[in-house]
Each structure stands twice: as structure tokens, then as C-alpha cells.
Amino acid sequence: MSKQTSRQTSKQRQSANKQSNNQTSKQASPANKQIVSGSVKQSNSANKPLTRQAMKQERRQEERQRQLNAQRRAVRNKRILMGSLITAAVLLVATVSFVVYSNMHNASAQNQATPSEQVVNPAYPPVDGIYCDALEQTAYHIHAHLTIYIDGKQVAIPQGIGIASDQSCFYWLHTHTSDGVIHIEFPKQGSPTLGNFLDIWEQHFQQLGFHNELASSAGWTIYVDGKKVTSNFNQLVLQPHQVITIAYNSPNITPDTSFNWPAGE
Numbered sequence: 001m002s003k004q005t006s007r008q009t010s011k012q013r014q015s016a017n018k019q020s021n022n023q024t025s026k027q028a029s030p031a032n033k034q035i036v037s038g039s040v041k042q043s044n045s046a047n048k049p050l051t052r053q054a055m056k057q058e059r060r061q062e063e064r065q066r067q068l069n070a071q072r073r074a075v076r077n078k079r080i081l082m083g084s085l086i087t088a089a090v091l092l093v094a095t096v097s098f099v100v101y102s103n104m105h106n107a108s109a110q111n112q113a114t115p116s117e118q119v120v121n122p123a124y125p126p127v128d129g130i131y132c133d134a135l136e137q138t139a140y141h142i143h144a145h146l147t148i149y150i151d152g153k154q155v156a157i158p159q160g161i162g163i164a165s166d167q168s169c170f171y172w173l174h175t176h177t178s179d180g181v182i183h184i185e186f187p188k189q190g191s192p193t194l195g196n197f198l199d200i201w202e203q204h205f206q207q208l209g210f211h212n213e214l215a216s217s218a219g220w221t222i223y224v225d226g227k228k229v230t231s232n233f234n235q236l237v238l239q240p241h242q243v244i245t246i247a248y249n250s251p252n253i254t255p256d257t258s259f260n261w262p263a264g265e
Contacts, residue, residue, distance in 0.1 A: 117131060118131075119131070119132075120132060120133060120134045120168060120169040121164055121166075121168045121169050123164070123204075124164050124168075124169055124171070124204055127171070127196070127199050127200045127203055127204070128195075128196045128199050128200075130171055130172045130173060130192070130196055130200065131171070131172065132162075132164060132169035132170060132171045133169055133170060133172070133187075134168070134169055134170075135170070136170045136183075136185050137170075137172060137185040137186055137187050138185065139186065139187050139188050139189075140184070140185070140186040140187070140188055140189040140190065141183070141184070141185045141186075142184045142238070142239070142240040142241075143181055143182065143183060143184065143240065143241065143261070143265045144181075144182045144184065144238045144239065144240070144241070144242040144243075144244060145179075145180050145181055145182070145241075145242070145243050145244065145256065145259040146180050146182055146194070146197075146244050146245075146246070147180055147244070147245045147246075147255075147256050148210075148245075148246055148247075149245070149246070149247040149248065149250040149253045150209070150210045150213065150247075150248050150249070150250070151248065151249050151250060152249070152250045152252065152253065153250075155209070155210065156178065157175065157178060157179075157180045158175070158178055158205075158206065159175050159176060159177045159178045160174075160175065160176075160205070161174055161175045161197075161200065161201045161205050161206075162174025162175065162183075162197075162200050162201075162205070163175075163176075170185070171200050172184070172185055172186045172187075172192065173185075173192055173196055173197045173200055173238075174200075180259075181259075181265065182197055182238065184238050191237050192237070192238050193234060193235055193236055193237055193238065194233050194234065194236040194238060194244065194246075195233065195234030195235065195236070197238070198214060198233075198234075202214070210248065213248045217232045217233060217234065219248050219249055220233055220246055220247065220248050221246070221247045221248075221250070221251075222236065222244070222245075222246055223244070223245040223246075223247075223255035223256070224236070224242060224243070224244055225242070225243050225257060225258075226243070226245075226255050226256065226257030226258075228255075233246050241259075241261060243256045243257065243258060243259050244256075
């Protein structure tokens, strides 16, 4: 190939490459221009101030959010208030119940003497460990009936045995009437005996006409509910509605089998 031909071929190639590059550059320029233009528009849109309508809508959303928060607070406060009221009601009921119970307990305590083993009246000291209290006991309250015969004759059982003459105290064993009913009123359930009652009677209320006979159980016959028993009368434990007959040197007496108890005894 000649030099002239080679130069022409080279020029043709350079011309073709140049033309191709120009076309590519022209095609790329509109696309780049479009991308840059879109970015600029978006940036301008973001920086553009809100319209009135947008501002109103934003304010409405904020107002709805405030109302929703207010409703939530109201519901929460209502729950707290209800819980407080329920707690207060429970505390009130508990307090009232405690006060009522305390009053009832105190009233009950006032109605029965406290077994403090304290001498209320020095003229009436304890007998056989049985005290003379300022008030009658109610914790253990039963009744028994007693009939006594000496040499075939019935002995009167006076009222007021076990009760101070000035009513200042009451022994736990005493009589209110002369019908033979013994009131057994102890601060708690115990085992009082007929011997305890006879000791209180003899020591502080009347010199018994059968004092010597009481010195021994010999010569005595004991009946409980009409039935003869072998127990020593001093050791005979008093039971509810027990009908007791004790007889000294009185073989022909008829023992009591029953007693017409007053209502409530």
C-alpha cells in the first residue's frame, strides 16, 4: 500500500471516531440535563413554603393528636380515681369493722369482771382461790340446785351468799334467792365444787348451825338427781342444772329428783 493510501485511511478512521464521540456526547447531554433539572426542582419543592391548606391540615392533625392525648389522660385519671375510691372504701369498711368489734369487745369486757386476782373489798378476800370480783362473770355461767337436811330437818339456804353486803363484789359462787339455786359464774370454765360454796358460806356470810358436821364427810349421804352417790360432798363438782341433796343423820328423807328452773337459767 502506498503512503498516500495509508494517510487517507487514517484520516477516515479519525473522522469516524470523532463523529461517533460527538453523537455520544450529544445523546448523554440531554439525559444529564434532565437529571440535574429534576434534582433542582425537587430541591426547590422542599424549600418552598407550605400553602395555607397544608398549614390548616397540619394544624388539624396536631389538634386531633392533642384531643387523643387528652382522652387518654382522662381515661387514665378516671382509672386512678376509681382505684383510689375503691381503696378508700375498703379502708373505711375495715376501720368501721374494727371500731365496732373494739366497742363490742370493750362492752363485753365491761360486763364481766376481769379475773385479775385483785381483792376488790378487803372484807371479802379469796376463798379456796375463788375471788370476789366487782362484777359478775359471764364467761362460764351455770346453775345448780342444793337441798340440805340435818337430823331429818331441811336447812334454809339464804339469799346473798357470796355477795358483799354493800354489793361491792360477787364471789364466783353465790346465791341471789333463797330457793337453793347456786350461781356458778367463773371467768373461764373450771371445776368448782360444793365444798367451795360451803366454805364461802361459812367463812364470810353466816356461822353455820352445822359447822361441826361439815368437819368430816362421815355421817353424810349424797344424792345427785335423786340418785345416791359415794362421792365426798366437798369434792362434788358442780354441773349445769345439777340437783343435789345432802343429808346428815337423815335416813328417811326423800331426795330431790328435779327442779323447776326459771327461764334463762
